[in-house]
Amino acid sequence: MIGRRRLISGAACAVGTVALAQVPGRTYRIAYFGFTAKNSADDDRIVAAFIGRLRELGFVEGRNLTIDWRYAEGKNERYAEFAKEMREKGVDAVVTGTSTAARAVVEAGGNIPVVIFGINDALRTGLVASFTRPGGQVTGLSNFAGDLVPKRIELFKAAVPTVSRIAFARCPECGRMSGLSSASIDAAFQSYRESAGSLGITLIPVDINASADFPAATASIKSEQADGVLLTPNQINAKLRDDWIAFEAAQRVPVMADYRSYGSLLSYGPDYAAVFRRMAELVVRILNGEKPGDMPLEQPTKLEFVVNLKVASAIGLSIPQSVLLRADEIIS
Structure with missing residues (x-):
């Protein structure tokens, strides 16, 4: 799913303000660890929601933002390779929809912030200490x-x-x-x-x-x-x-x-276009200095x-x- 290309209202307003904190002249770098690069038209719509929201908040690919797109294509072992690569590149954040990939980033070291979506078991796997205060590298949205x-x-x-x-x-x-x-x-x-x-x-x-x-x-x-x-x-x-x-x-x-x-x-399941817009807002908060461990894990508001x-x-x-x-x- 998705190749390239309850806490919403108050937090979204906060993002609109914090987006102004970006460092002039700096190019930020994030990575997206996806499942497969083969998209449907609706997948393209969902990814466009993510890119569009980043743009609305002042982060534009080719101007002040670089996105590394990586896909496991059904091979779980690739996530560890991707995580090591991004640690060496010094990315500012990783976005992913699988606990396997999130775990790989955490275990790769480098304390890279991870924004998750579509993950059910973040608490049981130990990726977060609690939903209200994750406490580590991981935050985002659970799909329960x-x-x-x-x-x-x-x-x-x-x-x-x-x-x-x-x-x-x-x-x-x-x-x-x-x-x-x-x-x-x-x-x-x-x-x-x-x-x-x-x-x-x-x-x-x-x-x-x-x-x-x-x-x-x-x-x-x-x-x-x-x-x-x-x-x-x-x-x-x-x-x-x-x-x-x-x-x-x-x-x-x-x-x-x-x-x-x-x-x-x-x-x-969740309305993934809305999820991806929200995910972009969380990424922006991290790019502007917030710690993922202090950002509550959220849930989609629409199924x-x-x-x-x-x-x-x-x-x-x-x-x-x-x-x-x-x-x-x-x-x-």
Whole structure:
């Protein structure tokens, strides 16, 4: 997702003032550690929101700002390489949407500030000491993805009433590399399985720890006779976006992701354009001297439920009118 290119109001006003503190004649340098450089049109819109907000606050690429864009392309080990490179370059801040990358920056040394987005487990992995006072190198926005899993399952069942076996495509290794224990990963899945069970759904774990695992994962989905796929938001599934969409079309199995840019039948998650604008504001505060450890970890203020009727038609599904009325956006 996203290649190149509750605390909002008061903090945003503060950013408008602090932006004037930039040092005349200085070129600031930030890095963006993303999942894949391959963008959809909607991804471009989201990145433009980030670049646009930086520009509004006085930081313009090619004038007083340089952005190093780096993408792991489904290879988690690259984040450590990127972190070392940016430490040697002396970047002012790193922006990333994965705990794996944030952990790599912290472990690389150099005390580089990290602004995160789309991360669920910053507290449990030890990246922050608390949400109100992170205390270290990391701040930004959490997407509370784990908390949204039961809601995603509920919306999936409402949109596709016949679904009874959902494959839960996850990356346990991504979690372990970010600092989570295998026990905590298993406990989280068990809680999701119980939520699904209350709706008459069997949740089936499908582990994809690298892009190369995709063939085995889809073979497992077929053998388990899953009639739906729920994608967890992680760097591997983001890299595999085209593969998942092709699988959805070929197998006529509905897929749900966490953001509308994915192109799946259903999505439910943060409004990432708003997230990226806010992220730009946090970056600017850091460039102008604020310490990330003193900046509270925030949460998105808007969630989007999107239904793609083009996909529904292609895979032979009819979405109930009651669900369409609940959708924040319908793609037709």
